[in-house]
Every structure is written in C-alpha cells, then in structure tokens.
Amino acid sequence: GAVVSQHPSRVICKSGTSVKIECRSLDFQATTMFWYRQFPKQSLMLMATSNEGSKATYEQGVEKDKFLINHASLTLSTLTVTSAHPEDSSFYICSARAETQYFGPGTRLLVL
Amino acid sequence: AQTVTQSQPEMSVQEAETVTLSCTYDTSENNYYLFWYKQPPSRQMILVIRQEAYKQQNATENRFSVNFQKAAKSFSLKISDSQLGDTAMYFCAFMPPGTASKLTFGTGTRLQVTL
Numbered sequence: 001g002a003v004v005s006q007h008p009s010r011v012i013c014k015s016g017t018s019v020k021i022e023c024r025s026l027d028f029q030a031t032t033m034f035w036y037r038q039f040p041k042q043s044l045m046l047m048a049t050s051n052e053g054s055k056a057t058y059e060q061g062v063e064k065d066k067f068l069i070n071h072a073s074l075t076l077s078t079l080t081v082t083s084a085h086p087e088d089s090s091f092y093i094c095s096a097r098a099e100t101q102y103f104g105p106g107t108r109l110l111v112l
Numbered sequence: 113a114q115t116v117t118q119s120q121p122e123m124s125v126q127e128a129e130t131v132t133l134s135c136t137y138d139t140s141e142n143n144y145y146l147f148w149y150k151q152p153p154s155r156q157m158i159l160v161i162r163q164e165a166y167k168q169q170n171a172t173e174n175r176f177s178v179n180f181q182k183a184a185k186s187f188s189l190k191i192s193d194s195q196l197g198d199t200a201m202y203f204c205a206f207m208p209p210g211t212a213s214k215l216t217f218g219t220g221t222r223l224q225v226t227l
Contacts, residue, residue, distance in 0.1 A: 032212045043217045103157035
C-alpha cells in the first residue's frame with residue numbers, strides 16, 4: 001500500500017512557541033491531504049482538508065489562525081500550531097488520499 | 113450528514129477464536145465506501161478492509177471479512193482465527209465518493225485478544 005510519513009514523531013515545546021508538523025506522501029501524489037487530532041482513547045477528529053495549491057478547508061470549531069496548513073506540493077502538507085498552549089497537546093495524524101486514505105504514523109505534541 | 117455508530121466500546125476474544133465487531137451508519141447517499149481501520153498501540157492507522165457500496169459481494173482479506181447489509185446500513189467485521197497481534201482499536205469509517213471526500217469515523221471498539 002501507499003506510504004505516508006510524518007515528521008516529527010514527537011515534539012515537546014514551550015507555551016507560546018510555534019510547532020510545524022510535516023506530512024509527506026512517499027510513493028504517490030496527493031492533491032488532498034487531511035489533518036486529524038486524536039485525544040486519548042477517542043476517535044479521530046478531522047481538523048481540516050488540505051488542498052494542493054489552494055486554501056485549506058477547516059472544520060467547524062477549528063481556528064484557522066491557530067492551525068495553519070500549507071499544501072505547497074503534491075507530496076507535502078504542513079500543519080503549524082501557532083502560539084501553542086498546553087491545551088493543544090494532543091496526537092496529530094495526517095492522511096493522504098490515493099484510492100483510499102492512507103495515514104501517517106502521527107505526531108505526539110506536548111506543550112509545557 | 114453521515115453518522116457512524118459502533119455500539120461495542122470493548123470486546124475480548126480468545127486466541128484462535130472468531131469475533132465480530134458491529135458498525136451501523138446513516139446516509140442518504142447511494143454510492144459510498146466503507147472501511148475498517150485498525151489502530152494498534154503504536155497508534156498507526158492501518159487499513160484492514162474496504163467495501164464499495166455498489167458491490168454486493170462482501171469484501172474479504174485473509175482472516176478479515178465483512179458482512180455488508182446495505183438496506184440495513186450495517187457493516188460488521190469478522191476476524192477469524194484471532195491472533196494476539198489483532199489486539200487494537202478498530203474504527204469503522206464511511207466515505208462518500210469524490211477525491212476530496214472526508215472520512216467519518218465511528219467511536220471505535222477496543223479489541224483484546226487473550227491467550
């Protein structure tokens with residue numbers, strides 16, 4: 001199956017700083033990628049749909065200025081958590097659409 | 113809007129036995145896709161099986177098979193000859209057609225395979 005990578009796998013940052021998470025489709029091109037957030041023992045919550053060459057589409061309740069998404073190429077989407085706070089600590093997962101959605105391994109973010 | 117319901121928060125099965133995980137969904141679409149994803153402790157989401165709604169034949173992947181009942185909007189997953197490595201969270205998901213279509217996930221079923 002198709003492979004999606006995410007970097008970093010885990011990150012610890014201080015409150016007020018910004019963190020960038022990269023999502024790459026390694027062996028296919030993806031015009032559409034998705035960003036999810038997952039709290040412990042819960043399901044995946046879709047944050048936004050990342051579209052190559054255009055603005056991301058955010059789900060209701062997700063702050064656009066807080067979670068900046070850039071999809072500059074057909075193989076790379078980035079999520080930047082700006083001015084991170086402890087409540088932003090979570091597990092972030094991306095996926096890329098081929099004939100189905102393939103998921104990255106996730107990024108664990110801890111904001112101190 | 114579509115909804116996906118998994119009514120079994122936790123299940124347990126002995127090694128080598130068979131277990132069935134339930135999933136129901138609600139949609140007004142006629143064409144769509146259904147999936148079962150597995151999330152082991154590593155938290156990597158792994159596609160287990162996929163079903164296209166227009167196909168009447170139930171999808172099968174080795175020890176994993178589904179019982180797709182379109183009229184009843186039911187999509188259960190059967191795991192045969194359960195193995196310890198099957199221990200994971202299992203999510204049922206719905207997706208309408210289209211390249212930018214979003215997945216709608218159920219709340220998940222935690223499956224524990226025991227000796």
